[in-house]
Amino acid sequence: MQFLDELNNDFEQTFKTMFDLSPDGFLIADIKGKVLYLSNSGKQMFGFDDSDIEKGLNLFDYVYPDDKVIALKNNADRVKGTYKGFSEYRVFHKDGTIFWNETNATFIKDKNGNLESLFVVFRDVTERKKQEAELIEAKKQAELANLVKTNFISNISHEIRTPLNSILGYSELLKEKITNEEHKQYISGIISGGKSLSFYLYRTL
Numbered sequence: 001m002q003f004l005d006e007l008n009n010d011f012e013q014t015f016k017t018m019f020d021l022s023p024d025g026f027l028i029a030d031i032k033g034k035v036l037y038l039s040n041s042g043k044q045m046f047g048f049d050d051s052d053i054e055k056g057l058n059l060f061d062y063v064y065p066d067d068k069v070i071a072l073k074n075n076a077d078r079v080k081g082t083y084k085g086f087s088e089y090r091v092f093h094k095d096g097t098i099f100w101n102e103t104n105a106t107f108i109k110d111k112n113g114n115l116e117s118l119f120v121v122f123r124d125v126t127e128r129k130k131q132e133a134e135l136i137e138a139k140k141q142a143e144l145a146n147l148v149k150t151n152f153i154s155n156i157s158h159e160i161r162t163p164l165n166s167i168l169g170y171s172e173l174l175k176e177k178i179t180n181e182e183h184k185q186y187i188s189g190i191i192s193g194g195k196s197l198s199f200y201l202y203r204t205l
Contacts (some may be wrong), residue, residue, distance in 0.1 A: 161198070
């Protein structure tokens, strides 16, 4: 790592100590993705050790296939200077398990301004993604329950209003034909009660 080689040993050790104390992972790779340095937290996150780095690791080999195309495109856009900010990818642990990584990266340039290496900061956001998925599912279930409730109320309203309107209509006709005042009062009570029920149904349903 030329940029570290140009620093004195004290500075280099200070940087490595800072990286190793952080819960976030840090790595330095060449512009093709070959890992040159990986912090202790990064090794623990992925299950790697120094021998893995010595054998040769390419950071893009551990990106989930469906996300790899996006990761490579984002990296190419970083080279052009058209992409900045955080990205989220599914990645592989050394043992094959899949987890979510949030990453941010920047290119390091040499004295002549040429791209020399890629500096990446990353963290495990698997638990956060799980919680987000649970919230999305809970929202879907709540929306479904609300839809079922709305449909139920609509159906109930229709099933009650239809016969109630018939009762009120026939009661009005019956009231006109009945001459007995006592019977008319009974009919009026039915009509009054029906209208009250209709009003409350309207406000409630």
